[in-house]
Amino acid sequence: MIDLSKYLKKYQSLIESEGIQLKLNNFGELLESIKASNGRLLLFGNGAAASIASHAALDFTKQGKLTSLCFHDAALLTAYANDYGYENAYKEIIKNHYQKGDLCIFISVSGESPNIVRAAEYCDSQNYPAVSFSGRKKDNALSKLTQESFWVDSEAYNIVENAHSIWLLSMVDFLIGKDIYEVS
16 A cells, blocks of 8 residues: 555655756746747647646646647547658657747657657757656656756656646646636
């Protein structure tokens, strides 16, 4: 049986890790500039990270008034995977959807998912701004490819994914300027 007290303390130490407040503040300012210039957020993830991307895209768009898109619709993703291979699907989607002023956000617990890494490599080769959220090994491939990397020092999938959710959704509140508001 898991000791929930120790488990929850681990979350607190990870989401408040050294330097994270400054990094989040800088990320928030970047998001404000993207919003001011009518740029968009393009979010990418697999599995649970895809659901984190969807949740963040919804809240950034609806509450934060920053247009945000995800690209894991079954028809879209399977069409690109069929034509270009799964490992190249997100890269090819970026080629077709990225517009000047957009920001790509990649979410991957391992930071080693081939389709996410190839998409980040493409962004890097094109000088497209990108931010990553990863965990497990600090020097993962994804974290080396983005201008800003939010890394969770944990091997536990749920801990990493929940930290990513907290950090991303806190940025919605950063854009709004408060944490309590009506959503309609």
